[in-house]
Amino acid sequence: MFKSKVIHGNKHGADIGYPTANLEVNDALKRALDKYGVYAVKVHVGDKIYKGALFWGKRSLFSDPDLVCEVLIIDFNENVYNKELDIDVVSFMRNIIQVSDESELKQLIKNDIEKVKNSIQ
Amino acid sequence: MIYLGADHAGFKLKEKIKQYFEKHSISYADLGAQDFDKDDDYTDYAVMVAKKVSLEPKARGILICGTGNGMAMAANKIKSVRAALAWDVYSAEKATEDDHANIITLPARDISHRRAIKVIKAYLDAKPSKASSHIRRINKIKKLEK
Numbered sequence: 001m002f003k004s005k006v007i008h009g010n011k012h013g014a015d016i017g018y019p020t021a022n023l024e025v026n027d028a029l030k031r032a033l034d035k036y037g038v039y040a041v042k043v044h045v046g047d048k049i050y051k052g053a054l055f056w057g058k059r060s061l062f063s064d065p066d067l068v069c070e071v072l073i074i075d076f077n078e079n080v081y082n083k084e085l086d087i088d089v090v091s092f093m094r095n096i097i098q099v100s101d102e103s104e105l106k107q108l109i110k111n112d113i114e115k116v117k118n119s120i121q
Numbered sequence: 122m123i124y125l126g127a128d129h130a131g132f133k134l135k136e137k138i139k140q141y142f143e144k145h146s147i148s149y150a151d152l153g154a155q156d157f158d159k160d161d162d163y164t165d166y167a168v169m170v171a172k173k174v175s176l177e178p179k180a181r182g183i184l185i186c187g188t189g190n191g192m193a194m195a196a197n198k199i200k201s202v203r204a205a206l207a208w209d210v211y212s213a214e215k216a217t218e219d220d221h222a223n224i225i226t227l228p229a230r231d232i233s234h235r236r237a238i239k240v241i242k243a244y245l246d247a248k249p250s251k252a253s254s255h256i257r258r259i260n261k262i263k264k265l266e267k
Contacts, residue, residue: 001208003233028231044236084233088209 001088002028006080009070012059016102018109020055020070021080023087029056029069032087037095040116043073044086050076051120053112054087060098061105074113090120123149123245124173124182126166126192129159130229131185137234138183138241167195171202174223182224183241189226196224200266203259208232210243217247219255 009022021043023029033039036057043052054071058064071087093115099105123142127135132154142149152169154161163186170182182204184192189206196204204224205216208231216222225244227237250256 002231003236044233046235084235086233086236 001086002026002032003084003086004029004069005084006082008081009068010064013070013072016106016109018072018106020072021085023069023071023085025067025069032089033069035092035095038093038112040090040093040119041071042088042090042120043071043076044088045073045076045078045080045083050074051116052087053093053109053116054089055096057096060096061100061102072109072113074116093119122173122177122180123147124152124170124180125149125185126152126170126182127154127185127229128161128163128166128187128192129154129157130163130187131192131227132157134185134227134229134234134237138185138237141238141241163191164195167192167204168199171196171199171204171224175199175201180223181245184224184226185229185237186226187228187230189228192226193224196226201263203262207240207244209236210239213240213244214247217244218250221249221255221259 004023004026006021007024013020033056039054041052041054043050051074052071056069058067097108125135153166167184170184174180174182184196186192193204193206196202202224203220203222204226205220205222207213207216207225208228216225
């Protein structure tokens with residue numbers, strides 16, 4: 001469990017059809033996510049709780065050296081910039097996988113979404 | 122009456138909670154910190170709130186620090202106080218229902234003000250259990266104070 005503010009990212013996710021909320025990396029986030037990879041999470045937005053796939057680490061495809069944390073909120077299409085989100089970590093799903101192109105990445109994300117849907121009731 | 126207390130780590134969240142209480146006409150007393158002081162000690166506010174709660178059977182307390190742990194430890198040193206750390210709706214409900222907590226402590230570093238308000242609402246709305254097992258355990262805690 002941690003809280004983090006949604007910040008502006010470089011919109012890589014939106015460019016490939018999977019928009020994500022980029023989260024400010026803070027101490028609470030680092031404590032909650034003990035290894036790099038993809039997690040199944042619950043995202044609290046207002047009074048609603050959404051399922052999400054959360055990525056924590058360095059993106060393998062893009063030449064971005066920074067650690068990033070971004071969450072793909074499933075069945076969600078609202079502007080949450082600057083909002084503070086509460087995230088419940090449900091399970092660690094996988095390590096970061098090196099991908100060579102965008103289609104491979106899209107397939108990975110698609111699989112992650114399916115896994116999240118199945119792993120969170 | 123609900124007594125509020127927070128140190129530097131919980132100060133901002135306490136102010137948000139006060140806004141919620143005012144909006145919903147919920148009576149409260151803020152026992153500090155009155156101003157942000159990065160060097161203050163959670164212990165001082167925990168004791169102030171705990172002493173008030175210990176003297177008023179129907180009073181409740183809400184204490185906020187970074188993790189909620191220090192506040193709970195200090196408050197629980199005061200006789201008849203049962204301070205419980207609460208971080209989500211379930212832990213808050215159970216604090217009231219099973220353990221008859223008269224104070225909850227909140228981890229300001231880990232929960233947003235929106236979640237904190239849900240937690241507080243759950244804590245205040247829950248009803249203390251009358252189950253004999255719960256009463257028996259609480260009585261055992263009371264015996265430790267003698």
